[in-house]
Amino acid sequence: MSDEANSGGPAYAFYGDDFTGATDTLAHLARAGLRTMLFFAPPDAARLSMLGRLDAIGVAGAARAMAPAVQRQELERVGAAFAALGVRVMHYKVCSTFDSAPETGSIGVAIRTLREYCANELVVVVGGQPNLRRYCVFGELFAAAGADNSAQSIYRIDRHPTMSRHPVTPMNEADLRVHLVRQGVKNVQSIDWRCYARGAAELQEEVQRRLDSKPDAVLFDVLDDSHLQAVGRVIVRHAAVTAPLLAVGASSVAQAYVLARGTPAEPGVLQTRTTPPLARAHGPVFVLAGSLSPLTEIQIAAAQSYLHVELDPLKMTGDAASDYLAERVAAIAGPLRDGRNVLAFTTRRASSETGALPQLAHACASLLQQVLGAVRLQRIGIAGGDTSSFAVHALGAWGLSYLAPLSAGVTVCRLHADQAALDGMEIMLKGGQMGDPDLFEQLLDGNG
CATH class of the missing domain: 3.40.980.20 (Four-carbon acid sugar kinase, nucleotide binding domain)
Structure with missing residues (x-):
């Protein structure tokens, strides 16, 4: 997808269901050279005009703590604003541990609401974020606990020492397909990690086979950056050739998009803009x-x-x-x-x-x-x-x-x-x- 293909506005828009995760997505897009701004509410025309051309925009919200009716109202406002800008990829950014529940921060409510603004038949769910030591294999989510980088620190999410005991949205199911079904996403198909090694053409055929069943969402395994690149190509291709696409997941959705987008000289290469390091604080x-x-x-x-x-x-x-x-x-x-x-x-x-x-x-x-x-x-x-x-x-x-x-x-x-x-x-x-x-x-x- 070229920038010229969407000259009227940003091609990529994301809503963070909490502020901390939204800033992580902002960072990945900005470091890849995309001019990105994170807003606290959908921006009006005057604000956008003041900022000039943006490649991507985000809205930082608090949907992960909302009841369904409030969450639906919040996302209808955001979805309509993104659609009016003509974005091609609409990203609902969730925590990398997918902690949510039917009555609090429901990912199912988010998918049903935002899909009204994305006519693409494919709804992508990206299941892992390797740089944060979050992995999805055969549909099941695993996450690290603590600073230890050994295999012993990686837990299935329903056995994670923290997330399985979350005070509001404990993760008691590791299979993300089941987790989403419980939140009203009735037909969740999945693509496992073995498909990526077969090449882009065979992966696309596999995606099409899943789409033949008219799924509410398709979950993609992720174990490393090569998997993200393969998923990103699916996202970019479907968003470019048909209607705007809804993607759900952590900042790995933005990583996948950037890896697939690359630059004209180096497609599929993650371009990281050099930024000055953080200086020592001046003052308390x-x-x-x-x-x-x-x-x-x-x-x-x-x-x-x-x-x-x-x-x-x-x-x-x-x-x-x-x-x-x-x-x-x-x-x-x-x-x-x-x-x-x-x-x-x-x-x-x-x-x-x-x-x-x-x-x-x-x-x-x-x-x-x-x-x-x-x-x-x-x-x-x-x-x-x-x-x-x-x-x-x-x-x-x-x-x-x-x-x-x-x-x-x-x-x-x-x-x-x-x-x-x-x-x-x-x-x-x-x-x-x-x-x-x-x-x-x-x-x-x-x-x-």
Whole structure:
């Protein structure tokens, strides 16, 4: 698919079902040389005109935490906006662990809603992301846990020490076909990894055989980048010759697209734009960790350059929440004004209080908003998918652009806002399963 084939607007558009994953997709597209902007809501014509030509756009949302009716309303708005731009590939970006449920962040609701804006008979589901150690083989999803790179750290997702126990959307089924059927995607066909070695022509014949059964989606195995390239060719071919195509998956969808797109000189070669490394922070850094994952807990313990401020989830969501938040904001803003780095984190005391989690994410958002209203900062970090989504929305900014990579699956972005105090601020968003153990120290020191 050439850029000229879609001269009226971006060829690729993605919706991130949480903010952290959306920034990872932004990074992959931007590093491949595609001019990409991530918005917090579908942009209007004036905003797009101000930015000039874009090769890809994204909308960072919070659909993974939404009930079906709210999620459907959100995605109808996004789908209509993307369709009006004439995009050829519409990517619904999910977590690489596919954690979702029929009543919370349903991937099935997303497919049924967005398919109304993509007339292509093929709906692609990309099942793995190797650079994050997520693998899909014969339809079953596997994921790494922790920093250990050995085979012993790879778990079938329904036995994963964290994701099988997720407080809201525990993954109790490894077969993604079954997982999607439970969310109302009734006919899920699959293409296994052995098909890719047979060549593009035979793979296309295999895809057509699956399409003959009129599937709701076709799941593609992924074990390495060569598989992503094969899947990307399928996506590009079908999106170019027929109607706009819906693709579902992690940032691996964008990786597949880029690998297949390549450049005219080197088709199928991942082109990575050289970007300056992240510089050491100028001034104090504030990190808000709302994630309760074991990896985030390790990262908090390793953050020795920060003053640690505990946040009690029960008090943040209780009857006296406003008084407690005001006291915690003062405990955070004072040291920041004095030039100290501060890490505020929710204690694990209420990790079993699953009913309080949505309120906790909103409370974290209010805390961040108040901290940034009290002290002006150049760089911040937010850990936790739901926390990131609600917290960034609360700031009132309108978008993010790619700045620099920090760790696998973790990107530092530049915030765009109409408010001068926020515009240009550097922001790291990370999911609970992402980043090296010393990630928060890296955010201070940079990687230059």
